Amino acid sequence: MTPRDQTTALTSVTAGARARCGRAAAVTFFGSGLSILLLFAALGPRPALAVPAFAAQTSQPCATCHIGAFGPHLTPQGRDFKLHGYVASDGKEHGPPLAWTSLTSFTHTAVAQPGGAAPRFKPNDNVALDQVALYYAGRMTSDVGGFIEVKFDGVTHQFQADNIDVRRVREGQLFGQDVLWGMTVNNGPTVQDAWNSTPAWGFPFNRSALAPTPMAAPLLDGALNQRVVGVGAYMLWNDLLLLEADVYKGLDSFALRAVGQVPMDDGDRTTAFIPYARLALIRDWQNHHVEVGALALSANVVPGGNQTLGLGVRKTDTAFDATYQYISDPAKVTSDRLSAHGTYIHETAGMEGSQAQALTGALPDHSLDTMRVDISYSFAATVTPSVQYFRTTGTTDSNYWGTPNGSPNSDGMIFEVGYVPWGKPGSPFPNMNLRLAVQYVSYFSFDGSSANAGSNNNFFFSLRTAARF
Numbered sequence: 001m002t003p004r005d006q007t008t009a010l011t012s013v014t015a016g017a018r019a020r021c022g023r024a025a026a027v028t029f030f031g032s033g034l035s036i037l038l039l040f041a042a043l044g045p046r047p048a049l050a051v052p053a054f055a056a057q058t059s060q061p062c063a064t065c066h067i068g069a070f071g072p073h074l075t076p077q078g079r080d081f082k083l084h085g086y087v088a089s090d091g092k093e094h095g096p097p098l099a100w101t102s103l104t105s106f107t108h109t110a111v112a113q114p115g116g117a118a119p120r121f122k123p124n125d126n127v128a129l130d131q132v133a134l135y136y137a138g139r140m141t142s143d144v145g146g147f148i149e150v151k152f153d154g155v156t157h158q159f160q161a162d163n164i165d166v167r168r169v170r171e172g173q174l175f176g177q178d179v180l181w182g183m184t185v186n187n188g189p190t191v192q193d194a195w196n197s198t199p200a201w202g203f204p205f206n207r208s209a210l211a212p213t214p215m216a217a218p219l220l221d222g223a224l225n226q227r228v229v230g231v232g233a234y235m236l237w238n239d240l241l242l243l244e245a246d247v248y249k250g251l252d253s254f255a256l257r258a259v260g261q262v263p264m265d266d267g268d269r270t271t272a273f274i275p276y277a278r279l280a281l282i283r284d285w286q287n288h289h290v291e292v293g294a295l296a297l298s299a300n301v302v303p304g305g306n307q308t309l310g311l312g313v314r315k316t317d318t319a320f321d322a323t324y325q326y327i328s329d330p331a332k333v334t335s336d337r338l339s340a341h342g343t344y345i346h347e348t349a350g351m352e353g354s355q356a357q358a359l360t361g362a363l364p365d366h367s368l369d370t371m372r373v374d375i376s377y378s379f380a381a382t383v384t385p386s387v388q389y390f391r392t393t394g395t396t397d398s399n400y401w402g403t404p405n406g407s408p409n410s411d412g413m414i415f416e417v418g419y420v421p422w423g424k425p426g427s428p429f430p431n432m433n434l435r436l437a438v439q440y441v442s443y444f445s446f447d448g449s450s451a452n453a454g455s456n457n458n459f460f461f462s463l464r465t466a467a468r469f
Contacts (some may be wrong), residue, residue, distance in 0.1 A: 074325075104129050106459075106462075132151060169183075179236065191225060197293075199221045202341065208439075220347070245461065251272065252270060252363070277297075295318075295319045296316070366396055368394035368395070432467045439462070440457070443456050
């Protein structure tokens with residue numbers, strides 16, 4: 001263990017063994033990492049949080065790594081901790097990095113939902129235990145760490161493997177500058193990403209599972225998460241340039257059931273290999289952090305899940321993202337912090353043959369564009385109001401989208417205020433944290449119509465707790 005590993009200051013997240021990552025090490029990592037991923041997936045029949053296991057490992061309060069003292073909203077220190085493989089520590093023995101969280105909520109929609117918001121729930125005004133989750137979150141060896149989550153979903157009433165990201169990292173020199181080399185095994189594009197401008201960890205960090213949501217979304221916007229497994233490599237050079245390449249494989253019906261996911265025999269499916277790439281430019285100075293980046297993936301998706309026909313739709317997603325953060329006093333973890341994010345995703349979809357087009361009755365080509373912009377301001381890492389504008393537009397085709405008028409267009413705003421009493425220096429409960437939040441979602445248009453869009457508006461009151469074993 002290096003001296004940088006042993007310091008309690010979280011700038012030590014750049015610590016790690018300074019050795020070259022050879023081919024043998026890469027093979028070892030991929031083999032062991034994939035085994036770990038499948039093991040935890042088998043334990044089950046969404047976002048990294050302010051898991052107290054991380055706080056215990058580093059002897060730092062949650063506010064060091066998280067805007068508002070609760071995740072997954074990351075500060076620059078939190079991003080460094082993740083990029084460096086979850087391995088930074090205070091050099092002391094804290095036992096296995098295990099933690100748990102729970103989410104309970106109350107949802108009210110503007111108009112009651114006929115037949116109930118979900119099986120076993122009322123048409124409106126529902127109280128729910130949304131989930132109880134168990135985490136292995138932290139160091140495995142000196143240069144291998146992970147974030148592994150399994151949960152019980154209180155809405156669907158089933159156990160699931162949720163977000164998983166296992167990493168191996170090494171540091172060295174390239175062109176006379178510091179370079180971080182990392183490898184990752186994960187279960188969804190952007191699950192491994194360190195910025196909250198990409199979909200897996202983007203705002204809103206919690207959202208009601210009992211309120212209506214628009215039907216259309218790009219693959220990159222969470223449609224593949226927990227339904228694929230992937231391996232990848234990334235490089236962070238001079239704290240300026242991040243490059244990453246991954247390849248994913250869609251899970252078959254047996255594997256989907258093993259991780260607690262519904263196979264969706266009548267839904268879109270993919271079992272082919274899916275390439276993914278990520279680029280980001282980063283700049284930190286004084287109180288400011290700026291990131292601008294791009295990401296892309298391409299997948300062959302089979303409409304209706306019919307793998308036997310060999311027909312499919314080629315979907316290609318390209319996206320751009322940006323993050324800006326201002327921290328009033330970087331030396332003080334309870335200082336005021338502003339965080340703003342922007343995301344734009346463009347998806348093109350084309351039938352790979354006339355038979356596939358005839359099967360669905362859809363037009364030969366489609367496009368879908370999703371845009372989100374949000375801003376948060378955290379007062380003393382305790383009260384954090386946030387606001388977001390979101391918009392999705394695309395090609396009109398009722399056979400393809402399944403909306404009443406064939407349009408996928410939706411837009412609206414989300415308003416939220418979060419309150420976190422602990423997770424800061426001097427907290428009376430250093431191994432626990434909680435977050436109370438009230439959220440209001442307002443739709444201007446919904447699934448192609450603005451006439452009744454407001455009937456989908458909803459209030460979401462939530463309490464998330466987190467504790468270390």
